Amino acid sequence: MLWLWDHHWPELIHPFASAIDTELPVPDEMVCIMEDSKPKWVRWPEGKKSVHGSYGGDSLEEWHKKHNLFVQ
Template structure:
């Protein structure tokens, strides 16, 4: 599926291809929550890195939380993710991870394309969720919860649920 996104001020727009366009995963880790969260979490989807086309590249800034040598990899303050955002308005646009060079992770909040609504939500890093944010106390019957990261990847989940789009 072709998806398009942009920042709030319009200085950056991007497009990419995604086989996994269902924004089903709500991440409550402190990095997502503090850099891009709205409801106390951020939602990422996955796209093919080699399909990314960016207009306004000169406005893209990147922040790295690369602590790959840290044995406590998934702590509230560590990740190998690089977050790309607009240097003008601060909108979070997509993440990337050197461990998974074939993928980028656009923030669903930056996508302008009408994405399909997921029939379930997966809440992750609930051990980092602030008390005020809705999480396990505001879920559907089929929704799933994880204190950290689930075993199934974004790709696995899309394929398992029949959401994979060629």
């Protein structure tokens, strides 16, 4: 898949990181989502991370703007 569309933000298309062909900065930590749907036998990846039960209220664009990571 190259992108995701979400009815919460119908005006936006969210590209998957794997579809971006330019260098990206290495993040300080992972963001793990949908913990509420994760089977108990599945382990989160090792390393610094924040874990969330479901999707947050921000679009990808809003999240990047809040964290000063938005580039046009």
